[in-house]
Amino acid sequence: MSEISETASGVVWQSSPPGSLYDYIRVASFSIGPDGLVEQWSRRAVDLFGVTAEEARGKDPVEAFMPADLRERGHRRVREILDGKEWTGLVPFRMPGEEQPRGVAEMYVMPSETESGERAALCIVVDVRALRRIETDLAASQAIFGQSPFGFLLFGTDLTVQRANQRFATVFGGTADDHRGRTVHDYLARSEADRMTAALRRVLETGESVTDLQIVGAAPGARDRRHWSINLYRVHSGTGRPIGVAGLGIDVTRRHNAAREAASARRNLALLNEAGARIGNSLDLEATARELLDVAVPGFCDLASVDLYQGLLTGDEAPPGRWGNSHDVGYGAGSAELRRVAFASAVSDTPLRTDEGHAPGGGCCGPVPIEVGAVHRYPFNSPCAGALRTGRIRTVPGAEGELVRSTLVVPMVAHDTVVGLVQFSRTKGSEPFGERDRALAVELAARAAVCIDNARLYRREHERALILQRSLLPPGDPEAAGLDIACRYLPGAAATEVGGDWFDVIELPGHRTALVIGDVMGRGLRAAVAMGELRTAVRTLAQLDLEPAEVLSHLDEIARGLGAPIGTQQSRTHKSRGPELSEVYLATCVYAVYDPVTRRCTFANAGHLPPVLVEPGEEALLLDVPPGMPLGVGGEPFEEVEVELPEGALLALYTDGLVESRDHPLDEGLSAFRRALTDPARPLEDVCDRVLTSLDTGHGEDDIALLMARIQGLPSEAVGDWRLPREPRSVGKARELARTQLKEWDLEPLVDTVELLVSELVTNALRYGEGEIRLRLLRDRTLVCEVWDAGLVQPRRRRARDTDEGGRGLQLVGLLSSSWGSRRTPRGKTVWFELALPDGEGTAEPTVEQLLSMF
Numbered sequence: 063m064s065e066i067s068e069t070a071s072g073v074v075w076q077s078s079p080p081g082s083l084y085d086y087i088r089v090a091s092f093s094i095g096p097d098g099l100v101e102q103w104s105r106r107a108v109d110l111f112g113v114t115a116e117e118a119r120g121k122d123p124v125e126a127f128m129p130a131d132l133r134e135r136g137h138r139r140v141r142e143i144l145d146g147k148e149w150t151g152l153v154p155f156r157m158p159g160e161e162q163p164r165g166v167a168e169m170y171v172m173p174s175e176t177e178s179g180e181r182a183a184l185c186i187v188v189d190v191r192a193l194r195r196i197e198t199d200l201a202a203s204q205a206i207f208g209q210s211p212f213g214f215l216l217f218g219t220d221l222t223v224q225r226a227n228q229r230f231a232t233v234f235g236g237t238a239d240d241h242r243g244r245t246v247h248d249y250l251a252r253s254e255a256d257r258m259t260a261a262l263r264r265v266l267e268t269g270e271s272v273t274d275l276q277i278v279g280a281a282p283g284a285r286d287r288r289h290w291s292i293n294l295y296r297v298h299s300g301t302g303r304p305i306g307v308a309g310l311g312i313d314v315t316r317r318h319n320a321a322r323e324a325a326s327a328r329r330n331l332a333l334l335n336e337a338g339a340r341i342g343n344s345l346d347l348e349a350t351a352r353e354l355l356d357v358a359v360p361g362f363c364d365l366a367s368v369d370l371y372q373g374l375l376t377g378d379e380a381p382p383g384r385w386g387n388s389h390d391v392g393y394g395a396g397s398a399e400l401r402r403v404a405f406a407s408a409v410s411d412t413p414l415r416t417d418e419g420h421a422p423g424g425g426c427c428g429p430v431p432i433e434v435g436a437v438h439r440y441p442f443n444s445p446c447a448g449a450l451r452t453g454r455i456r457t458v459p460g461a462e463g464e465l466v467r468s469t470l471v472v473p474m475v476a477h478d479t480v481v482g483l484v485q486f487s488r489t490k491g492s493e494p495f496g497e498r499d500r501a502l503a504v505e506l507a508a509r510a511a512v513c514i515d516n517a518r519l520y521r522r523e524h525e526r527a528l529i530l531q532r533s534l535l536p537p538g539d540p541e542a543a544g545l546d547i548a549c550r551y552l553p554g555a556a557a558t559e560v561g562g563d564w565f566d567v568i569e570l571p572g573h574r575t576a577l578v579i580g581d582v583m584g585r586g587l588r589a590a591v592a593m594g595e596l597r598t599a600v601r602t603l604a605q606l607d608l609e610p611a612e613v614l615s616h617l618d619e620i621a622r623g624l625g626a627p628i629g630t631q632q633s634r635t636h637k638s639r640g641p642e643l644s645e646v647y648l649a650t651c652v653y654a655v656y657d658p659v660t661r662r663c664t665f666a667n668a669g670h671l672p673p674v675l676v677e678p679g680e681e682a683l684l685l686d687v688p689p690g691m692p693l694g695v696g697g698e699p700f701e702e703v704e705v706e707l708p709e710g711a712l713l714a715l716y717t718d719g720l721v722e723s724r725d726h727p728l729d730e731g732l733s734a735f736r737r738a739l740t741d742p743a744r745p746l747e748d749v750c751d752r753v754l755t756s757l758d759t760g761h762g763e764d765d766i767a768l769l770m771a772r773i774q775g776l777p778s779e780a781v782g783d784w785r786l787p788r789e790p791r792s793v794g795k796a797r798e799l800a801r802t803q804l805k806e807w808d809l810e811p812l813v814d815t816v817e818l819l820v821s822e823l824v825t826n827a828l829r830y831g832e833g834e835i836r837l838r839l840l841r842d843r844t845l846v847c848e849v850w851d852a853g854l855v856q857p858r859r860r861r862a863r864d865t866d867e868g869g870r871g872l873q874l875v876g877l878l879s880s881s882w883g884s885r886r887t888p889r890g891k892t893v894w895f896e897l898a899l900p901d902g903e904g905t906a907e908p909t910v911e912q913l914l915s916m917f
Contacts, residue, residue, distance in 0.1 A: 090187045096180040098122060098140050110167070110189055111155065123185075127155040139171075144181045146173045152190060166190040213290075213311035216297065221245060221262050224306060233313075235282050250279045261294055265307050271295040277311075289318040323498070330502045333361055337506055342513030345520040347375060351404040354484065354510040360408035362502065363486040365466065367406075368474075368510075370482035372399035372437055374518055377525060397440040397447040400482065402432045409465070409489050446483060449473045453480055455504055457495060465489050470503045474511035481514050543573035543842040544658020546772040548746040550754060552719075553765050562589030562649070563717045563765035564597050568604045571885055571894050573658055573776065573842050576604045579715040579769050580651035581670065583692075592624060592647045596693070600653070607885035610653045610666035611700040614693070618668065621647055621694035648694040652687070652715055656707070659840065661775040663713070664704045668693045671721070674736060675705070676712040678743070682736035711773045712749070714739065719764030720757060731757065746772050782839035788828065796824045796837050800847070803839050811900040815878050816847060822871035823849040823893050830855060833890065844880065845897045852890035 090107035092100055100123055103115040111118075111127065118126070124136035132154065143149055149171045170186040213230035215223055226241040234241070234249060246262070247255040254277050261272050275292040293310045341353045351368040358366045432438055440446040445456040449471045460466040469487040473480050484507045488495065495503075540547045547567055562582030570576055578600055582593045599620045603613045624647040650670035656663040665673065665685065669692035676682040688701040707713065714735075721731030738756040739749065750770055759766055782803040786792035797817040804813050820837065826849075827835045833852030840846040857872060875882050875895050882895035 088189045088192045090189075092118065092123075092185050092187070093174070094123065094140070094143075094183040094185065096144065096176060096182055098124075098137075098144065100126075101182070107187065110187060129154060140183075143171050143173060143183045146181060148172055168193065210310075213313075215241075215309040215311070217262055217307045217309065219266065219304065219306055221259065221266070221307075230311070233281055250277065254279055258292070261292075262307050262309075265294045265296050266304060269296045269304070276314075287315075288313060289315045326496075326498055329361070330498060333357060333502065334505060336361075337509055341506075341510050342516070345517045345524075347514055347517045347521070348403045350510060350513045350517055351482075352406075354506065355404050355406035358486060358506060359406040362499070362506070363470075364409050364489045364492055365405075365407045365487040366485060367402060367432070368404040368482060368484050369400040369432075369438075370403050370474075370514065371480075372401050374481055374514075375401055375403070377522060397442075397450050399437050399439060401437050402434050403482075405434050445471050446485075450480055450483055453478075455500055457500070460487075467492060468494050470495055470500060472503045472507040474507045474514065476508070476511035476515035479515065481511050481518070484510070540567035541843070542567055542569065542575035542656075542771070543840075544661070544773070544775050545575055545656065546746050546774055548750045548770045550750050550768040551766070552754070552759055562593045563719065563767040564593045565715065565767045565769040566597060566600060567769070568601060570604060570655065571607060571846070571883060571896075572838075572848055572892070573840050573844075573846055575656045575658075576600075577654045577656060577663075577713075577715060577769060577771060578651065579670070579717065579767060580649055580693075581717045581719075581765070581767070582647060582649045584647075592649070595624065596621065596647075596649055596651075600651075607883075609702065610655055610664050611702045613653050614651065614666050614668045614690070614700040617649075617651065618691075618693045618696055618700075621649055622696050624694070648692045650692050654713075654715070656771070656773075658774070658776040658842070659781055660706070661709065661773060662704055662706050664702055666690070666700050666702050668700060669695075671716065671718055671732075674714040674716070674739065675707070676714070676739050677708050678710045682712075682714075682739040684732070684736075707773045709773060709775055710743075712739065712746075713771045713773065715769040717765065717767045719766040720753075720759065720768060722764075723758055725758060746770055776840065776842060780841045782837075784837045786824070786835040786837060788833065788835060790828065792828065792835060793821055793824045796820050796835075796849075799837060800839060807841050809841075809845065809900065812845060812897055815897065816845070819875050819878060819895055820847060820849070822875055823847070823895070826857060826871060826893070827851040827853075830857070831890070841899075843899070845899060846894060847897075848892050848894040850887065850890060850892045854886075854891060856884050856886075856891060857893055 088106065088110055090110040091102075091104045092107050093102040095101040100118050100121050103113075103118040107118070108114055113126075124133050124140060128136045136153075139149055149169075151169060152166050153169045154166050168188045168190050172184045172186075174182045174184050176182050210227055211229060213233060214227040215230060216225040218224045223241050223244045226238045228238050231238045231241060245255075246258040249255070250258060258275070258277060261275055264270070265272055272292070272294040275294065277290045277292055278287055279290070280287055291312045291314045293312075295308055296304050297306045297308050299305050337354075337357045340357055342350055343353065344350065347370060351370065354368060355366045440450070445458050449456045450473055453473050453475050455473070456471040458469040458471055460468055466487045467490050469485055472484050472486065474482040474484055484503075486495075486503050540549065549565055549567075551563065551565070562584055564578075564580050564582075566576070566578040568576040568578065578597075580593070580596060580600075582589045582596065584592075596617060599617055600613065603616050608616070649668075651668045652665065652670045652673060653668075654663050654665045654673070665687045667687045668690045670689070672684045672687050672689070674682050675685050685703070685705060687703045690700045691698045716735070718728070721735050722728045723731070734757055735753065738753045741749070741752075744752075750768060753768065754766075782799070784796075784799050786795060797820055800816050800820045801813050804810065804816060824835060824837065831851030831853035836848075836850035838848040838850070840848070872882075879895035880898050882893075884891055884893045
């Protein structure tokens with residue numbers, strides 16, 4: 063078939079391009095003369111029958127090409143045709159020399175005339191097999207293109223729609239023919255249309271197919287976005303010439319949504335797994351809140367904040383709000399006080415805003431920002447306060463023009479108790495929160511709430527344990543006459559900071575000091591409680607001014623009492639177990655009493671490690687103090703050792719946690735401890751720090767207690783010591799000696815009081831005591847006066863009757879002194895009183911009412 067084009071000179075005939083329809087149909091022609099023989103034979107007949115024109119001309123076509131059983135019918139048809147009849151029909155044919163038919167031809171025979179007027183015929187032949195293939199191809203094409211459940215488009219080389227199927231028309235409107243001539247810009251937004259056009263052009267130019275091109279758009283009149291998967295391939299003619307691009311579009315919106323839901327579910331599961339691994343690793347409230355936000359931002363949301371009840375952070379005993387209890391969150395006045403403890407953002411450093419300003423839409427994003435650490439309240443009608451009251455999640459849309467698109471306000475609930483509030487926000491450009499997101503937000507908040515509640519309970523118990531521990535240890539800078547004191551305590555369990563080690567510095571009469579160090583076997587709160595009981599007992603026994611060995615003997619009895627059988631009432635609570643013993647408490651202890659006047663120290667040891675003494679210019683050595691048995695064992699007496707300590711010497715008492723661990727034996731630890739004390743002239747605090755840094759103190763296996771004292775005896779000029787005969791005039795002599803000594807010490811304001819009280823004590827010694835009388839004045843941080851005698855009868859303060867002429871001396875001593883008392887000595891007793899040194903403003907004199915109260 064030829065193509066026709068217009069030129070300036072007229073019509074120009076052009077040959078048909080290869081691949082036209084006739085190439086597929088295979089139409090051939092030949093003519094039959096009046097004699098019934100072939101006269102003309104076309105080239106296509108040569109291709110169809112495989113017979114050249116020379117072989118065909120002059121032959122009877124019936125005899126040459128038809129099977130033998132059809133020849134009679136064939137001759138009859140030829141005669142009819144030559145008689146002027148047209149005929150159309152199917153004719154089996156065979157190749158010359160072959161017996162079996164090769165094919166079936168559809169033949170159209172038209173009568174014709176020769177130049178001489180004789181009858182002839184023109185035959186048009188079509189290969190029926192080619193026709194059937196074309197019919198099959200057309201049917202298949204129609205089935206695929208027209209009946210396909212997917213949208214099908216055929217684009218021409220100019221990228222306009224040449225043909226669309228009915229499915230495509232159903233989605234985009236109109237009939238299939240209405241879409242001819244359109245481009246992809248008529249269906250898609252500009253950005254998506256440009257992507258599609260570029261893909262069509264690339265396929266047309268390169269011939270490379272495109273599969274699963276994801277296109278997003280909306281059908282006409284529809285608001286929801288659809289997702290299509292587009293497959294493009296180039297279409298060719300029979301000779302391979304590109305004639306366009308075919309496009310198959312599949313709506314994959316459901317598949318896309320399902321994939322997005324599956325991805326969301328996987329993301330949420332991963333977030334929950336991460337939350338389980340990262341939230342609650344510490345028992346700190348603020349750290350737990352930050353761990354929650356580290357998980358949520360940016361994996362779950364763009365901004366987030368955590369508010370906790372202020373009362374929870376300050377350690378109030380009252381629990382935070384419970385569901386539905388309006389008074390717990392400040393009914394009528396908004397929420398109770400909360401503190402912003404954490405904030406995280408993937409898009410901005412601006413803090414989330416409160417709803418104090420009643421933002422449009424009722425959101426929590428008002429005009430006032432809340433900084434981390436700020437204490438605030440939410441208004442009663444705000445979504446945040448409502449979530450706190452009800453314990454239920456709220457979804458709050460963002461205000462028009464704001465960065466935040468939507469916010470989930472989630473109360474943090476643990477054991478039906480609301481401990482705070484977490485807000486998750488997504489900004490413009492992020493997908494809005496769905497139901498799955500709401501469930502995940504509740505789960506994340508609940509996990510964090512449980513960890514925060516555990517941290518709250520731990521903090522409360524920890525603070526109680528610390529209060530107990532600190533109440534059982536001496537102050538950080540204990541003072542003692544004639545001693546420079548430094549101490550350290552390191553708990554073995556860093557989580558609780560409590561244990562069974564203890565030390566103490568106890569002031570005794572006569573400016574003496576008791577130094578105590580002990581170790582209850584065991585760790586934790588139970589050991590701390592036992593330690594507290596023993597420490598209290600030590601302080602009580604020390605006030606009796608007993609000898610060190612006696613103190614340890616009494617402590618041994620007390621320790622054994624702690625392990626006595628459980629009482630009858632408690633036994634009844636364990637009927638199935640019967641009588642049993644409570645936990646046995648064993649402890650070691652060193653009790654030492656230091657006298658600054660003589661610089662002598664008396665030691666007694668109950669199974670503890672020996673003290674270490676470092677004399678000036680000498681190496682550290684372990685004092686040879688008999689170890690004795692631990693407290694609680696019983697049955698063995700304790701021995702005492704008295705040691706004179708030189709001026710400037712260093713005395714160290716310690717527990718085994720300092721020198722022993724599973725990494726090194728005790729001997730190595732003691733040697734290292736002694737080496738760390740080789741420079742005792744340094745400040746005592748520095749010596750303590752050096753010991754702790756030099757030794758392995760971070761093992762955490764046992765508590766560590768260290769008590770160090772540098773010897774600084776009272777100078778001789780601070781001591782007045784006299785012996786008086788047992789005679790009445792010694793009373794006046796005692797007053798004179800005291801008066802003279804006080805004037806030398808520039809303590810004139812105390813002269814009158816001291817003379818009066820010295821007279822009373824010396825008079826009592828003469829009246830009720832025995833042997834020689836000794837008067838001693840000691841000046842240090844206070845003034846101490848002691849009167850010694852050989853009598854064993856302890857003075858007893860009593861209230862004199864109105865008719866009594868005496869009996870008011872000790873009342874007067876108690877009234878005028880800071881403290882007074884008596885103690886036994888190896889050869890009698892000592893009665894003493896103590897006065898504070900004047901501060902330049904004079905001492906307070908007793909009132910008239912106080913003096914009259916004695917009468």
